[in-house]
Amino acid sequence: MQHNLEQLGPYGFEDLAGALAIARFGPHVQVLGPGRDGGRDMYTNSPLIWSGSDTGPGEVWQGYTVFQVKHKARVESEPRRNAEWLWNRIRKELEEWADPESNREKVPNYFVVITNVSLTPTPGSGGEAIVNNNITNFIASFDDDSRDVSEAARRQRLARRVRLGRIRQWRIWDGTQIDALLTVHDGVRRAFKGFLTAPDVFASLAQFTDKLPLDELGPGLHRHARTALIGERAIYFDEAGSGDTAGTPIDQVAVDLPITPGPDGQMRTVVRYVLERAEHVLRPSLTMIDGPRHIVIAGGPGNGKTTMSKFLVQVYRAALLEGDPELGSEHRAAVQGTRETLRLLGRPGLPTHRRWPMRIDLAEYAKEEGLSEDSTLLRWIAHKVTKRSNVGSVSAGALMSWMRQWPWLLVLDGLDEVTEPQTRKRLISQITEFVSDAESDNCDVLAVVTTRPMGYVENIAPHHFGRIDLARLSTAEALAYGIKATQVRLKNDVDKTERVTADLRRAAENEALRNLMQTPLQVLIMTIIVEGAGRLSPDRYSLFYGYYDTVFRRERSKPIPFARLLQEHGAHILDLHQRVGFELQKSSETSAGATAAITIDDLKAIAWNILKEAGFEPSTTDATLLETIVIAATHRLVLLAPHGDDGLGFDVRSLQELMAARFLATGDLAAVMARLRVAAPSPHWRNVWLFTAGQLFSEPQPHRHERLVSLVETIDDDAEDRLGAVCPIGPALALDLVDDGMARAQPRFFGRLLRRGFQLLNMPAPADPITVARALIRAADISDQTRGLVADALRAGLAADDVSRATTLKIQECLVPAAGEAGVGRRAKGLNTIRGKRPRPAPPPDQDSWQDYGEILEQLAPSEPTLEGILRDADRAIRGLRTVDDAYKAAPAIELALRDRELASILEMAVAQIARANPRLVALMRDEVLPSIFRAPIGERLSAPR
Structure with missing residues (x-):
């Protein structure tokens, strides 16, 4: 054959078959996409006109025609075996059509089999004749009553005969026919580049x-x-x-x-x-x-x-x-x-x-x-x-x-x-x-x-x-990846590979550690920690910081020129990582700093400040120490590595975020909480925020835990600049902390965070319901107590007003895939079947809420003309919100109003009046308008004196 039909593969050949059928018969041939197709890859209810030849006129098929595509990955050199393969697949299709209990309710009047195997044309004995005769004989076999051993068998045979009796005619487009059609339909041939070799x-x-x-x-x-x-x-x-x-x-x-x-x-x-x-x-x-x-x-x-x-x-x-x-x-x-x-x-x-x-x-x-x-x-x-x-x-x-x-x-x-x-x-x-x-x-x-x-x-x-x-890795997948990565990293060191593998298997048997085996990076870090004889901690922050400690100890013990630097100045080197991590996280808020690298001069300036604060004289007597630190960084200083011409940085973004988090966590607790309040709305800083929270929870300091949980519970108070009362961020933050696992060992705080997270069920459906479902399903799998809390929250959401019910149903739809991903127990899986009581009455009519909204704006509008104009423009923008495009146009006017504290307070009170009756408007505000505010650079505000 001229064209290599095997090379297309099953998907490409199916597409080719569809393109040829449409080119040959017209667009009335309906091509079905991937999935269960009920025995049809294409179909049409319109007439099919077959061209005639010199020896006879063409045919017209009038009825229901089905096309089926059969691709053989490796065509045999022996024609008979190809014919046998094709017949076996056609027979399975005929058996399905014959069976009254199959999912194929409609049997075709005509069918076309399209295949890449070529059938020999020898009359009577060739592959084409064999397949056609087998089809004829199979259909005729249901006329034979010799095997009717009972009345039930007779009825079953007759039912099959009736169904297959609907088939009037069929044709087979084999590889030779496809080859010819491609020559005729050159536009189709040119669309399929799989025919070509690399030199072509x-x-x-x-x-x-x-x-x-x-x-x-x-x-x-x-x-x-x-x-x-x-x-x-x-x-x-x-x-x-x-x-x-x-x-x-x-x-x-x-x-x-x-x-x-x-x-x-x-x-x-x-x-x-x-x-x-x-x-x-x-x-x-x-x-x-x-x-x-x-x-x-x-x-x-x-x-x-x-x-x-x-x-x-x-x-x-x-x-x-x-x-x-x-x-x-x-x-x-x-x-x-x-x-x-x-x-x-x-x-x-x-x-x-x-x-x-x-x-x-x-x-x-x-x-x-x-x-x-x-x-x-x-x-x-x-x-x-x-x-x-x-x-x-x-x-x-x-x-x-x-x-x-x-x-x-x-x-x-x-x-x-x-x-x-x-x-x-x-x-x-x-x-x-x-x-x-x-x-x-x-x-x-x-x-x-x-x-x-x-x-x-x-x-x-x-x-x-x-x-x-992307789902989190199952325990089996995590183990397989960890073992593979260890074998690649350690190469021929069989003893060390076996030891790391054994430690990783033991970790997989520990429920708390198993909860960390969720991503390739975390599994890789676990293998590096156990390779260095380090201990694994059951929370994400401690895992990542334990990794830094492992790498630091490994580098310090090497016979390299900078080992002494690490031995004598470990605290300063850690401080350098933390400050660089923060500066890179801050600079990457802008397009100019998106690649997160710091120049050598900027690194030197940070190192100079660290040494000066520690009592050194980096400009004079300790200038050599400063130069040594900079030279070490240009080769690799623990986690800081050269980034080409851009300078230095972290090769793994999560490690940059870890160090930025440690920078945020230094100093007075009140100052730390103030930074966390500023950083909480920003998606750019969210992983940093979680690492900071993890550090606070990693130490036995109950007063720190209490302050952090209280922050989450109150973070939307006095947050008019982002409409905190209408579009709160606290519930999502709480579920992030729950899902991170840092508070699992402290039920009092874990329960408070979980209950705060349940408030998401009372808001318009989140843009990412699968994330909410993941957190809820994994929390429910911890114990019967937490499963009961989640079940009660779902019932309450389903029994609340229309907004809460719609959100709860949306999240419930995601519980099944989330449960499958997490591999949770049977009882947790049943949460998707929970049903609530009759919902509460709907909120007041829309026109009443808009009337209250308008009265607040009118009564509280500032007298200063400029501010009054800004508020009026924001009001006009909010009233015009109907679609995403409307939100895009309205965002600047609303953002401008929210920059003024007085106007933001007025808008928050007014929008709160229409929130329950207008969930779509609130969702547009949350997902299309406020993200620009959430993403506004905040690095300078977080740089306040420690």
Whole structure:
């Protein structure tokens, strides 16, 4: 055959079959997407007209026609075995259609089987004749009453005969027929790049890019893919302090991360999910995907989003270059290693639907490009290709033409790291524009965005993007990853590997420690701590700080020039990490500092202050000590590492956040609480906030615990500048603390936090209900007492007014997938079946609440004309809130009013009057207006004297 139909894979071949059926018969052929299809991949109720030939007229099928697609991964060399394989699959379909108790209520009048195997045409004895005769004989077998051993058997046979009697005719499109159809329908053939080998891709590049000159595009794309295959293959375990400086091939450590199960409870994994989506042709004119084509992957700190994004791109580089004769031995090893890893992950090998892959670090993009008004994602991609390929300039226009012709995978990593409000808005706008333009130009593009779920309320272009959430690792998955990572890190040290593995297994048997084995980063840190003979603590803060202590002790004991520095100045080195962590966290609030690196001069200034405060003279007698610290940092100083030309920083964001948290926790307790009150609303500072809270809970200081819990309980009081009484943040904070596990050993505080968290059930449905469900289901699994508390809260929510009931039902829908993810016990799983009493009466009519709202504004409006005008504009904006677009336009006027304390107090009182009767308006305020306030830079306010 001319075309390699095996290479397309099952998904690509199914898409090809659909495209050919539509091209042959017209758009009335309905193509069904993935999922249970009731025995049909395509169907039509319209007439099908078959072309005639020189020997006879064509046929017209008038009735219900079903198309079924059968793809064989490896076609046999012996034709008879291919025919047997196809017949076995057709027979299963016929048995299903015959069975009255199957889910196939409607039996077709006609069916077409489309397959990639070729049937020999020999009359009477060829594969085509054998399969057709078998179908005829199978249908006729239900006329045979010789096996009717009872009246029940007779009735069953007759029922099957009646059902199959509806079939009037069938046809088989085998591989030979598909080959011929592809020759006729050249537009379909050109859409499926899986037919091409790597040399085809680049040798015929001019054909695929609208005759663009090869010297502009071809060498650049080829060199970029080949260079990145090696240059971006390695990840560094020393990002987590293992001391590995050579780097480890990403294919040796890649794992397939679990996804939160869907409503059906089916377990899914992210690599499989993305690769299966990418195997489909996503060109709008041909795609078989019903619904959003692009993906947002949400995962918490340390969930492995960046490693996963790098591996996905590496997979498609390997697929694109497989078979390229210009590859060196290292390139071929990378392709082979990636292929073998995919097989270990349960995939058949490299993707068959090749895509040109590109990964964009969004923090780097925000910093370097600045997201100016005339910048675009495509221009940045062209810049990155040009920079990496070193063969001259590749223009955005050339890439646009390339994208129109060739499938792409674009991974946009780290949306959560772009936090400055205006920069973030421009970035999301550019992402939306990119996918919209790609759709308008009929491009086969798959875009994948990664983000932390905290603060992701924008719900980017929901008609373009669907969201999936990374689940926490099961104990078995965590153990498997920990053992694999240990084997890779320690290589040939069998004794140490066995010891770490044994310690990790013991930790998995301890309930408190098992609760920490949730993310790849945390599991990796556990292995490093036990390798260094350290002790594991049962809370997240202590785990991360124990990791710092382990790495510090390891570096201090090494025979290196800086060991003495660590021995004599450990406290100053820790202080340096804390201050640098805070400064980087502060600077990354802005687009210019999004990549979180500090210059050598700034590091020197911080070190100078630390030494001066300790009584040294860093400008004179102790200048050598200052220089030694700076020199050590330029090589690696515990967790601080060089970041290319940008300076120094932390390779793992969570470790930067840990050190920033320790900085916030220093000083007088009242000052610490004041900082936490300021930082609480900010999604950028939320993980820092949780680490700070963890540090407070890690010490036996009940008065600190009491102050922290009281802060959570009162944090929305006197918070008019963010409408705290209407859109409180305290309940979500409380559930974060509950889910973090830091207060589990102290029931009095744990219960108070849990009850504060239950107040989320009385608010308009949160934008991220799965996060709430996760916290509730895991709390319920702790004990019968906490399960009872959660059950009572759900009953109360269901019995409250319409707003609370709707929110509680939404969260209840997420309890099943959350329970499946957490592997909780049977009693906790039953929380989704709880039903409440009859709801309370609905709130007052909408017009009454708006009347009260208006009276408050009228009575309390300031006399000063400017302020009165600002309040009037905010009132007009609030009254106009109907949609997300309205909220985007209204936000500036509302934000301006909230900046004035007097106006904010008036607005909060007024909006409180309409909140219960207008839950959608409150949700728009919370999710579309207030996030800009929450994301406003606060670093300077947190820098107050300790």
